[in-house]
Every structure is written in C-alpha cells, then in structure tokens.
Amino acid sequence: MPASIIDGRKISAAVREQISKDTADFVAATGVTPHLAAVLVGDDPASQVYVRNKERACEKCGLKSTLHRLPSETTQQQLAELVQQLNADESVHGILVQLPLPEHLDATQILDAIIPAKDVDGFHPENVGLMSQGRPRFLPCTPHGVMKMLEHEGIKTSGRHAVVIGRSDIVGKPMAALLVQKGADATVTICHSRTSDISAIARQADILVAAVGIPEFVKGDMIKPGAVVIDVGINRVDDKLVGDVDYSAACEVASAITPVPGGVGPMTIAMLLQNTLHAAKHQASAL
Numbered sequence: 001m002p003a004s005i006i007d008g009r010k011i012s013a014a015v016r017e018q019i020s021k022d023t024a025d026f027v028a029a030t031g032v033t034p035h036l037a038a039v040l041v042g043d044d045p046a047s048q049v050y051v052r053n054k055e056r057a058c059e060k061c062g063l064k065s066t067l068h069r070l071p072s073e074t075t076q077q078q079l080a081e082l083v084q085q086l087n088a089d090e091s092v093h094g095i096l097v098q099l100p101l102p103e104h105l106d107a108t109q110i111l112d113a114i115i116p117a118k119d120v121d122g123f124h125p126e127n128v129g130l131m132s133q134g135r136p137r138f139l140p141c142t143p144h145g146v147m148k149m150l151e152h153e154g155i156k157t158s159g160r161h162a163v164v165i166g167r168s169d170i171v172g173k174p175m176a177a178l179l180v181q182k183g184a185d186a187t188v189t190i191c192h193s194r195t196s197d198i199s200a201i202a203r204q205a206d207i208l209v210a211a212v213g214i215p216e217f218v219k220g221d222m223i224k225p226g227a228v229v230i231d232v233g234i235n236r237v238d239d240k241l242v243g244d245v246d247y248s249a250a251c252e253v254a255s256a257i258t259p260v261p262g263g264v265g266p267m268t269i270a271m272l273l274q275n276t277l278h279a280a281k282h283q284a285s286a287l
C-alpha cells in the first residue's frame with residue numbers, strides 16, 4: 001500500500017484558523033495587534049519568497065508585519081543597530097532576521113543580539129537552553145511544526161525510535177530535543193556527515209526525519225517498511241522544489257510521508273505566527 005500523504009497545507013490551515021481566532025480575541029481584549037518585524041538583508045531570491053509568504057500569512061491571521069529590507073552591503077554595525085532599534089520598539093513583539101545572511105556578516109552575533117522575549121525563531125541561546133530543559137519559551141518553528149504534524153496525524157512517538165538526519169542548530173538538534181523530551185518520549189538517534197553507515201541506522205527508524213539539505217539524500221532502501229518519513233528539505237533543483245527524500249521511492253515503503261512542497265514548510269510559517277502571538281501576549285502581560 002502506498003504511503004499516506006501528510007498534508008502540511010491542510011494542517012497549517014487548521015492551525016492558522018485557531019491563531020486567527022486567538023489573535024482576534026487578544027486584539028479585542030488589549031487593543032494591541034501582534035507585530036512581527038522581519039529583516040531581510042540582500043536579494044537572495046529564495047529568501048524573498050519566504051519573507052513574502054510570512055508577511056502574507058501574518059496579514060491573513062490578523063497580525064501586523066513589517067519588512068525591513070537592507071542592501072547586501074549592509075555592515076555588521078548597521079544591522080546590529082537595526083536589531084537594537086527593534087528590541088527597543090514597544091510596538092514590535094517578534095523579530096526575525098532572515099537567514100542566510102550575506103557571507104561578510106556574523107549571523108551568530110546578530111541572532112544573539114535579539115532580546116530573547118522577541119526571539120520568535122527560538123534561536124537565541126537562552127531560548128535554546130529553556131527548550132532543552134523542557135521549559136520552553138519559543139520553540140524553533142520548523143521542529144515545532146513537525147511535532148504539531150505528528151500530533152495532528154495521531155502518530156505516536158512514545159517508545160519509538162526516531163532517527164534525525166542532520167545536526168543543524170535550526171532543525172536537527174532542536175528536532176532531536178523535542179522528540180526525546182518528556183511527553184514525546186521517543187528514543188532518538190542523530191546522524192550526520194561523519195556517521196558511519198547512515199543507511200543501516202536510518203533503516204531502524206520508526207520515524208525518520210530528513211534535514212540534511214541534500215536533494216533526495218534518503219533513498220527507498222534507507223527506510224524501514226511502514227516507517228513515518230518527515231522531509232524537512234527545501235532544495236531548489238532546476239527551478240523545482242525537491243526535498244531531502246527520494247519521494248516516489250519512499251512512497252512505496254513508508255506508511256506516511258510529508259511532501260515537498262506542501263509538507264513541513266507551511267507548518268514552519270504557522271508556528272512563526274503562533275510564536276509572534278505568544279510574544280505579544282507575554283509582552284502585554286509584562287506591562
């Protein structure tokens with residue numbers, strides 16, 4: 001039987017529906033509109049698309065978004081100054097600096113400069129620490145979106161072997177942290193470029209998460225029959241979007257799979273909106 005397709009667009013729409021209601025309630029109660037400030041440096045075409053998608057999603061859910069476009073020659077200090085200005089701006093609840101930044105800029109220093117209370121990406125070390133201790137403030141959007149999808153599909157994680165391929169700070173590491181935490185209770189293995197025999201480990205997975213950034217890295221023979229496959233990859237190949245999983249081969253082996261596009265991507269955006277609303281609620285109650 002071919003795999004069932006986990007429809008990220010549909011699940012994301014359901015999540016956004018709830019966010020719209022919660023946002024409307026919050027606005028009615030406080031008179032404050034949750035506000036996301038996005039910062040885009042340079043003219044990377046993929047980043048332009050993502051940022052536009054985020055703005056559109058904010059608008060549809062009743063959140064305010066402001067895009068700050070800076071030229072690719074922007075200096076570290078100019079970017080840091082903008083972040084400071086957004087930190088201090090009480091009308092801004094969430095700050096997102098779109099990655100990747102141009103080579104000459106130090107992304108770590110910029111992300112560390114965002115005050116943790118506005119860090120809706122969940123990348124600040126304070127928020128990473130809180131997540132890893134199981135007392136999250138902002139969860140990183142992509143791994144959180146994956147957990148939401150699993151929950152929505154009734155896919156249990158407890159006691160199951162989850163294998164995460166990829167160890168990035170943005171996806172792989174936090175994904176593993178969420179899967180292993182109390183409540184999710186998976187047994188987690190992280191694979192990376194130095195792992196020997198990735199195929200053998202991947203084949204043990206009940207839940208296989210591919211976050212390597214290599215088009216179609218995961219072949220059919222790396223998947224245990226009946227496994228759930230989550231494809232976090234967004235690779236542009238000949239103007240087409242391709243995941244990290246050989247989708248048609250995987251469909252023959254897996255019990256359920258997320259497509260690309262239409263899988264994890266839309267969930268990432270929904271979680272960003274949720275974090276922005278959450279940020280606004282916290283900042284309003286702190287006044």
Ligand SMILES: Nc1nc(=O)c2c([nH]1)NC[C@@H]1CN(c3ccc(C(=O)N[C@@H](CCC(=O)O)C(=O)O)cc3)C=[N+]21
Nearest residue numbers: 049050096097098099100121234261262263265266268
């Ligand atoms: N500070 C920061 N935070 C991020 O969350 C962040 C980032 N930088 N830099 C880039 C990555 C990538 N990312 C995506 C979000 C949504 C889709 C998405 O909605 N994808 C659609 C297709 C979009 C298309 O057609 O290109 C889909 O998969 O169906 C994709 C990718 C967020 N990122």
